[in-house]
Amino acid sequence: MSEKLVVIGAGMASGRVLEELFEAAPGRYSVTLFGAEPRGNYNRIMLSPVLSGEKTYEEIITHDADWYSAHGVTCRFGERVTGIDRDKKVVFSDAGETPYDKLLLATGSDPFIIPAPGHDLPGVLTYRDLDDTNAMIGAAAKPGAKAVVIGGGLLGLEAAAGLKMRGMDVTVLHLMGHLMERQLDAAAGYLLEKELKGRGIHVHTRANTHEIVGSDKVEAVRLDDGTEYEADIVVMAVGIRPSTGLASSSGLMCGRGVHVDDAMVSSDESVLAVGECVEHRGLCYGLVAPLYDMAKVAAQTLAGHDAAYTGSVTSTKLKVTGVDLFSAGDFAEGEGREEIVLRDPTRGVYKRLVIEENKIVGVVLYGDTQDGAWFFGLLKDKTDIAEMRETVIFGPSFAGGAPVDPMAAVAALPDDAEICGCNGVCKGTIVQSIQSGAGDLDAVRGGTKASSSCGTCTGLVEQLLAVTMGDAYAAPAAKPVCGCTDLTHEDVRRIIKAGKITSMAGAMQECGWKTSCGCHICRPALNYYLLSDFPDAYRDDPQSRFVNERNHANIQKDGTFSVVPRMWGGITNPKELRAIADVAERFDVPTVKVTGGQRIDLLGVKKEDLPEVWRELNDAGLVSGHAYAKGLRTVKTCVGTDHCRFGTQDSTGLGIKIEKRMWGSWTPHKVKMAVSGCPRNCAEATCKDIGVICVDSGYEVSVAGAAGMDLKQTQPLAKTETEDEAIDLIVAFTQLYRENAKYLDRPYRWVEKVGMDWVRARVVDDLEERLALVARFDFSQSIYQTDPWAERAEEQQSRQFRPLADLTLQAAE
Amino acid sequence: MDQVTPLNRWVEIGRLEDIPKRGARVVKTDAGCVAVFRTFEDAVYALEDRCPHKNGPLSDGIVHGDAVTCPLHNWVISFETGQAQGADEGSVRTFPVKVENGALFLDTGRVLRSASVLSAA
Ligand code: SRM
Ligand SMILES: Cc1cc2nc3c(=O)[nH]c(=O)nc-3n(C[C@H](O)[C@H](O)[C@H](O)COP(=O)(O)OP(=O)(O)OC[C@H]3O[C@@H](n4cnc5c(N)ncnc54)[C@H](O)[C@@H]3O)c2cc1C
Ligand code: SF4
Ligand code: FES
Numbered sequence: 001m002s003e004k005l006v007v008i009g010a011g012m013a014s015g016r017v018l019e020e021l022f023e024a025a026p027g028r029y030s031v032t033l034f035g036a037e038p039r040g041n042y043n044r045i046m047l048s049p050v051l052s053g054e055k056t057y058e059e060i061i062t063h064d065a066d067w068y069s070a071h072g073v074t075c076r077f078g079e080r081v082t083g084i085d086r087d088k089k090v091v092f093s094d095a096g097e098t099p100y101d102k103l104l105l106a107t108g109s110d111p112f113i114i115p116a117p118g119h120d121l122p123g124v125l126t127y128r129d130l131d132d133t134n135a136m137i138g139a140a141a142k143p144g145a146k147a148v149v150i151g152g153g154l155l156g157l158e159a160a161a162g163l164k165m166r167g168m169d170v171t172v173l174h175l176m177g178h179l180m181e182r183q184l185d186a187a188a189g190y191l192l193e194k195e196l197k198g199r200g201i202h203v204h205t206r207a208n209t210h211e212i213v214g215s216d217k218v219e220a221v222r223l224d225d226g227t228e229y230e231a232d233i234v235v236m237a238v239g240i241r242p243s244t245g246l247a248s249s250s251g252l253m254c255g256r257g258v259h260v261d262d263a264m265v266s267s268d269e270s271v272l273a274v275g276e277c278v279e280h281r282g283l284c285y286g287l288v289a290p291l292y293d294m295a296k297v298a299a300q301t302l303a304g305h306d307a308a309y310t311g312s313v314t315s316t317k318l319k320v321t322g323v324d325l326f327s328a329g330d331f332a333e334g335e336g337r338e339e340i341v342l343r344d345p346t347r348g349v350y351k352r353l354v355i356e357e358n359k360i361v362g363v364v365l366y367g368d369t370q371d372g373a374w375f376f377g378l379l380k381d382k383t384d385i386a387e388m389r390e391t392v393i394f395g396p397s398f399a400g401g402a403p404v405d406p407m408a409a410v411a412a413l414p415d416d417a418e419i420c421g422c423n424g425v426c427k428g429t430i431v432q433s434i435q436s437g438a439g440d441l442d443a444v445r446g447g448t449k450a451s452s453s454c455g456t457c458t459g460l461v462e463q464l465l466a467v468t469m470g471d472a473y474a475a476p477a478a479k480p481v482c483g484c485t486d487l488t489h490e491d492v493r494r495i496i497k498a499g500k501i502t503s504m505a506g507a508m509q510e511c512g513w514k515t516s517c518g519c520h521i522c523r524p525a526l527n528y529y530l531l532s533d534f535p536d537a538y539r540d541d542p543q544s545r546f547v548n549e550r551n552h553a554n555i556q557k558d559g560t561f562s563v564v565p566r567m568w569g570g571i572t573n574p575k576e577l578r579a580i581a582d583v584a585e586r587f588d589v590p591t592v593k594v595t596g597g598q599r600i601d602l603l604g605v606k607k608e609d610l611p612e613v614w615r616e617l618n619d620a621g622l623v624s625g626h627a628y629a630k631g632l633r634t635v636k637t638c639v640g641t642d643h644c645r646f647g648t649q650d651s652t653g654l655g656i657k658i659e660k661r662m663w664g665s666w667t668p669h670k671v672k673m674a675v676s677g678c679p680r681n682c683a684e685a686t687c688k689d690i691g692v693i694c695v696d697s698g699y700e701v702s703v704a705g706a707a708g709m710d711l712k713q714t715q716p717l718a719k720t721e722t723e724d725e726a727i728d729l730i731v732a733f734t735q736l737y738r739e740n741a742k743y744l745d746r747p748y749r750w751v752e753k754v755g756m757d758w759v760r761a762r763v764v765d766d767l768e769e770r771l772a773l774v775a776r777f778d779f780s781q782s783i784y785q786t787d788p789w790a791e792r793a794e795e796q797q798s799r800q801f802r803p804l805a806d807l808t809l810q811a812a813e
Numbered sequence: 814m815d816q817v818t819p820l821n822r823w824v825e826i827g828r829l830e831d832i833p834k835r836g837a838r839v840v841k842t843d844a845g846c847v848a849v850f851r852t853f854e855d856a857v858y859a860l861e862d863r864c865p866h867k868n869g870p871l872s873d874g875i876v877h878g879d880a881v882t883c884p885l886h887n888w889v890i891s892f893e894t895g896q897a898q899g900a901d902e903g904s905v906r907t908f909p910v911k912v913e914n915g916a917l918f919l920d921t922g923r924v925l926r927s928a929s930v931l932s933a934a
Pocket of ligand 1: 555596687
């Protein structure tokens with residue numbers, strides 16, 4: 001007589017076990033198959049094409065009624081198993097008891113639901129089975145319907161793409177900084193986001209769901225930052241949890257999943273488990289490839305043969321038509337790991353291999369995934385790639401061959417190949433212009449417009465110059481930003497502006513960065529360019545700032561810090577001085593010094609004391625003086641008409657006005673200003689980045705001075721009659737500098753490059769441009785003019801300044 | 814998995830999320846400060862928090878790839894080896910650190926042993 005096998009769960013794993021079992025031990029078991037869904041086994045991963053309308057449910061059924069009857073399977077679909085009595089060896093369902101000799105658990109996972117208020121409103125859906133899929137398809141039928149998908153992982157994005165294809169207005173909310181962060185690094189995440197946005201899907205990263213709003217059904221989703229998105233449905237796709245309720249209530253050992261050994265047997269030798277519900281060697285899986293491996297072993301075990309499952313290496317593809325994305329293995333940086341990165345900005349391609357001991361341990365491909373399987377093979381087989389290290393990234397067709405010569409690739413392009421996408425210039429046109437005398441990049445730009453807009457094709461144009469002119473071509477001496485790129489600062493700024501790029505990962509991708517994460521030279525520059533061009537859309541990255549700007553204090557040679565509060569225009573009062581004195585005493589500040597910038601420096605403060613020091617200074621109304629910043633430092637003033645017998649205007653008052661308007665702004669390098677009340681110039685205004693000399697008839701504004709390593713006298717910008725106009729000029733000049741200068745160029749260096757005439761034309765002569773510059777400066781200030789000290793004195797942030805742990809006591813035990 | 818010899822002494826020092834990505838935090842020990850780094854992709858490393866050049870606090874540097882640039886004079890120190898990169902010469906000690914279920918553990922046995930080696934020398 002055959003043994004009784006009861007299977008709980010008619011999903012992908014159990015379907016595969018049964019197939020393998022009927023082959024390995026035909027007739028040994030009489031099988032009863034319970035499934036909570038009112039249908040048999042189907043290919044769950046194909047729900048996405050069903051959702052998007054590219055397939056029908058019928059096309060994804062894997063086992064039909066004929067198959068079950070041919071193998072004598074008793075189907076109990078639509079019947080949930082509610083309990084197991086392992087002593088009696090029976091399972092319970094609404095229909096009563098069913099006895100077993102062997103039991104197979106294949107209950108899969110349950111979608112995780114964020115317990116935010118409103119999560120139980122009608123219209124909040126998950127994405128797991130056909131019913132969920134049909135509910136989404138139903139909602140999309142209403143014209144103009146809006147969907148909010150919470151979760152930018154594999155499932156969430158497939159849901160979003162499908163709903164979009166059904167005509168819905170779709171927004172994806174993702175908690176982390178980039179999409180699919182578990183499978184993709186930031187660069188690939190950026191490309192994916194760009195693609196989805198191109199399809200009209202809104203993507204909001206770093207989105208913390210606060211509440212699902214609605215009275216008797218879903219109406220909107222509100223985030224922690226107050227943003228609200230209207231919604232007819234909300235799809236929660238934030239993760240899954242192995243479905244272990246049944247197993248744990250019957251006393252089987254469970255961790256995150258049902259514990260199984262290598263034979264797929266649980267803590268009870270009559271009970272096996274497979275699929276997403278299990279935990280094997282500490283790991284739970286959420287993809288099908290491991291399930292197939294497990295199913296094979298479970299079938300062998302049931303058939304009485306020895307077999308062992310030893311774990312799986314997985315790879316991921318996103319099933320969104322038109323998106324090519326592949327990820328496998330572990331792409332974290334790590335001990336002894338190196339990376340090979342290949343980017344092709346024009347084609348939107350990004351490839352990254354992570355190598356350890358000459359073996360590939362991680363792969364991320366975007367835009368061109370052709371070689372995914374080949375890389376994955378090398379990864380799984382732990383193939384030694386030392387021999388083909390130079391060319392492996394180009395795929396199997398090049399592997400082992402000679403390293404590719406980029407020049408050869410350009411030379412091989414046909415004449416009608418488009419080089420400059422912005423201006424539609426093809427290779428033939430460029431070559432012709434070179435042959436008729438254009439001998440360098442600027443000449444080609446002038447003659448053909450190629451490379452004169454966004455600049456991404458600059459490299460190609462230079463290669464064409466080299467190929468066409470041979471040795472006669474002297475490559476430009478322009479210095480690249482750093483070893484991570486061949487582009488200059490100017491190129492990078494242009495590409496960021498032209499491409500409206502608002503993320504670090506995006507900038508690195510579009511500029512073809514050769515490293516995945518940049519370095520200490522390029523990251524601060526990129527961070528500045530992004531925040532200056534897109535103050536609202538870009539989010540400042542403290543980890544890409546130099547120590548002083550990250551810690552909002554100047555580091556000293558012994559690792560302590562100096563603290564300089566702002567003294568507006570050099571004016572202070574007893575209350576501020578008392579607060580400074582108190583702080584100096586309370587925190588044992590070794591040195592208190594008057595700076596050359598008309599304020600007071602507390603030198604030698606311990607890092608962990610900084611937040612407390614700031615809090616006390618804040619209490620007296622003192623804010624950060626940004627003495628550490630590539631930003632506005634001081635506005636020095638003299639006593640002016642208030643006291644001085646020569647004073648012509650209120651120089652102190654004007655200095656304070658300027659400082660109050662402009663403090664907190666970030667600039668390519670530091671910016672210092674001064675206002676003197678008469679040409680005697682006691683505030684040394686003529687050696688500052690911006691200086692004002694007051695005269696009887698008004699204000700002489702001059703710019704581009706310095707008194708550091710270079711000594712420069714300022715050059716006149718303009719003379720104004722009113723204070724207000726003087727301030728407008730100063731603000732407009734600063735904004736022009738912010739928008740155009742290379743990172744770490746002081747204004748005088750930048751003006752040397754662009755010329756005073758160019759500056760005057762924009763800031764002085766063109767009134768419209770002046771006002772536009774002022775408006776953009778003020779907009780940036782609306783975001784960045786905040787006291788960094790006050791923010792960091794809060795508990796949440798001040799923790800970062802303290803040691804993570806103090807083990808000195810424990811160690812003494 | 815990890816060999817527990819009497820000399821290993823794993824002590825929980827905090828959670829992974831206590832350290833910002835591409836950032837560091839300091840752990841004070843009797844053998845001096847240890848900088849615990851977290852890379853962009855969540856690998857963690859522990860290094861002596863003293864630059865081989867002039868004792869700069871490496872924990873205040875910029876983290877890129879699996880290296881940190883010292884905040885004082887821009888030496889680049891590899892997490893993996895503790896060696897200064899490029900033309901600079903020098904190295905700092907590295908210590909075992911690991912993440913388990915989001916919790917960070919530092920092998921203080923190793924930290925202290927290296928200290929006793931130092932003081933014995
Ligand atoms: C504190 C102060 C010296 C003082 O005790 O008076 C000072 C201290 C430093 N200066 Fe300065 N400078 C100070 C006024 C000046 C002045 C005078 C002025 O502003 O009127 C100058 C010349 C004017 C100028 O900038 O053109 C000056 C020209 C420099 C330079 C050279 C800049 C250049 O472009 O050539 C540097 C280096 C740099 O910034 O790259 C520098 C850099 C520094 C740094 C930040 C060095 C560093 O990176 O660690 C020093 C920080 C010390 C610390 O730990 O706090 N400091 N420094 C002054 C702070 C003024 C303030 O209240 O904010
Ligand atoms: C939309 C979507 C797309 C996906 N795309 C991919 C992909 O591209 N690649 C990939 O590798 N993976 C993908 N997956 C994941 C993949 O589908 C799962 O890994 C796989 O289905 C898990 O198989 P399973 O048998 O363990 O669980 P399931 O297939 O979920 O089957 C479990 C079944 O058990 C039933 N059940 C649970 N409890 C009981 C009970 N008490 N009584 C009776 N029945 C019960 C459930 O109703 C369910 O039908 C996708 C998943 C979804 C939802
Ligand atoms: S002059 Fe030199 S030593 Fe003096 S504070 Fe300025 S940077 Fe430091
Ligand atoms: S102390 Fe680190 S580089 Fe000088």
